[in-house]
Amino acid sequence: MKPLRYSINVTLDGCVHHEAGLAPDEESMRYWTAEMERADALLFGRTTYELMESAWRHPATGRWPDWMREWEIPFAEAIDRTRKYVVSSTLSVVDWNAELVRGDLGQAVERLKQEPGEGLFVGGVTLPLALADLGLIDEYVFVVQPVLAGHGPTLLAGLRERIRLELVDRQEFRSGAVALRYRPTSRSVT
Template sequence: MRPLRYSINVTLDGCCHHEAGLPPDKESMRYWTAQLERADALLFGRVTYEMMASAWQKPATGTWPDWMVEWQLPFAETIDRAKKYVVSSTLSEVDWNAELVQGDLAQAVQLLKQEPGDGIWVGGVTLPLDLANLGLIDEYEFLVQPVLAGHGPTLLAGLREHIQLELVDRHEFQSGAVAVRFRPTRLTA
């Protein structure tokens, strides 16, 4: 069964708005590219899918926009070619190498996890909360930014039950950010 990994940038005070932390740099983009390469597929909710597509979907011209700098290209190429699944009750179709996921979320994600492969990567705010509440996330990865945002959406706000985690990896960045990766501990009777 392939694991479902939740990854997101988060400030020290728990804000997970995409503009709240430090701006991307070469080191963080290399890190996120490597994390995406560990996944066979990406799982997005509608909002995250639309936001990511607007920034990282290769234009029909086949040429990346002028605003994109060279060190962003590996990330752009990786996310652009990745297989994507989009959970939405409002979209009727998707593009960008994506497939629409509708219906029972738990059942649909369990089926995706049962497919062979190395893993599924999920980002965003709302969908990961639903997946955490269903107990479907196998790994949590937070790139903790040395910033206090003071406002914005917070990490897993509304989680129904306490989830105990164990640290499995840690990586420090020159910027002062720290990536920490956790797995839920499984209680045995």
């Protein structure tokens, strides 16, 4: 069974808004590119899918946009080619190497995890909360940014049960950010 990994940037005060942390630098983009290359598929909710597609989809012109720096292109290429599954009750069609996930979320994700491969990655805010509540996330990857945002959506806000985690890896960046990789050890009522 392939693991489901939740990966996201988060500020020291728990904010997960995509603009709240540090701007990407070459070192962090290399890290996220390596993570993306480990993914057999990505699992997104509608909002994250639309956000990622607008930023990272290879343009029909064949040229990456002028704002994209050369060291961001490997990430863009990796996410562009990776298979995507989109959980949405409002979208009727998706493209960008994607398909819609319908029906019971838990059963659908269990089926995806049963497929052969190295890993299924989920990003975003709302969908990972639902998956954590269902006990379906096998690994949490947080890149903690040395920033206090003071506002915005926070990491797994509203989680129904406490989930104990075991630190299995850590990587420090020159920017002061730290990538922390955890695996669940148990669940208990808070």
